[in-house]
Amino acid sequence: MLELKHIQKSFDGKPVLKDISIQVEEGEIVSILGPSGCGKTTLLNLILGIIKADSGEILYNGEDLTDVFMEKRGFNIVFQDYALFPNLNVFKNITYGLKNRPEISSRKEVEELIDLLGLREHLDKNIEQLSGGQKQRVALARTMVMKPRILLLDEPLSALDGVIKESIKDRIKTIAREYHLTTIIVTHDPEEALTLSDRVLIINQGTVSQYAPPENIIHAPKNEFVRKFILNQLEIKRNNIYALFGNRVTAETQAV
Numbered sequence: 001m002l003e004l005k006h007i008q009k010s011f012d013g014k015p016v017l018k019d020i021s022i023q024v025e026e027g028e029i030v031s032i033l034g035p036s037g038c039g040k041t042t043l044l045n046l047i048l049g050i051i052k053a054d055s056g057e058i059l060y061n062g063e064d065l066t067d068v069f070m071e072k073r074g075f076n077i078v079f080q081d082y083a084l085f086p087n088l089n090v091f092k093n094i095t096y097g098l099k100n101r102p103e104i105s106s107r108k109e110v111e112e113l114i115d116l117l118g119l120r121e122h123l124d125k126n127i128e129q130l131s132g133g134q135k136q137r138v139a140l141a142r143t144m145v146m147k148p149r150i151l152l153l154d155e156p157l158s159a160l161d162g163v164i165k166e167s168i169k170d171r172i173k174t175i176a177r178e179y180h181l182t183t184i185i186v187t188h189d190p191e192e193a194l195t196l197s198d199r200v201l202i203i204n205q206g207t208v209s210q211y212a213p214p215e216n217i218i219h220a221p222k223n224e225f226v227r228k229f230i231l232n233q234l235e236i237k238r239n240n241i242y243a244l245f246g247n248r249v250t251a252e253t254q255a256v
């Protein structure tokens with residue numbers, strides 16, 4: 001279990017995270033959701049260990065990681081821009097981290113992951129020959145072969161659309177379930193957070209606005225912010241679509 005206790009972080013004297021306390025169970029998928037600039041990426045970086053909190057504690061299975069360096073925490077992140085090596089092919093990108101630490105994953109485990117993520121037919125390709133969704137899957141595979149204790153994803157679906165988005169969403173869920181991997185995802189999209197996660201952390205003004213399973217957020221929003229920011233956004237999306245096409249669909253349906 002990952003525990004954050006009273007995390008505070010300011011930049012240049014301006015508080016970004018004022019008091020964040022949450023617990024993430026082993027194998028859980030948690031989304032961090034909130035408006036632009038609310039501190040989502042900052043919180044992810046604090047968990048990863050790239051930056052340090054001003055105060056508060058980070059514990060993993062009871063071990064205090066607050067002052068432990070990033071490399072020693074054993075967490076791993078897939079960055080928003082994937083950060084793949086353009087001069088290496090897909091297979092070499094996936095296995096890059098194993099060069100110095102081959103004991104982490106066996107050849108069989110690497111092969112299983114390649115199949116799970118549907119990458120077998122792309123192994124010899126260069127990175128620039130891949131679509132956004134394929135790059136995303138390579139980035140996921142590259143991170144997964146290193147067997148992180150926690151998988152961190154920064155806006156993993158933001159560059160993807162439609163069917164590809166749904167398929168990556170399913171693969172993230174499958175990986176989290178199959179590997180019983182604690183997964184923490186930053187997103188600004190309420191639909192993504194609510195459909196992908198076991199629990200959603202909603203941050204507003206540096207504090208936890210609500211931290212609950214998606215069904216609770218939908219059926220029992222804890223405050224005005226959750227109602228307005230999260231649920232209204234979904235309602236507006238829906239209404240926009242129906243305002244555009246609702247009548248026409250009905251007319252055509254009736255004509256048939």
Ligand SMILES: Nc1ncnc2c1ncn2[C@@H]1O[C@H](COP(=O)(O)OP(=O)(O)OP(=O)(O)O)[C@@H](O)[C@H]1O
Pocket residue numbers: 011012016034035036037038039040041042043188
């Ligand atoms: N290294 C830094 N130095 C100074 N200010 C920073 C730094 N990193 C983040 N900030 C500030 O902290 C605030 C939160 O940034 P953060 O990137 O965590 O927000 P976010 O919720 O991920 O935003 P977005 O959804 O737009 O990506 C912003 O006001 C940002 O300008």
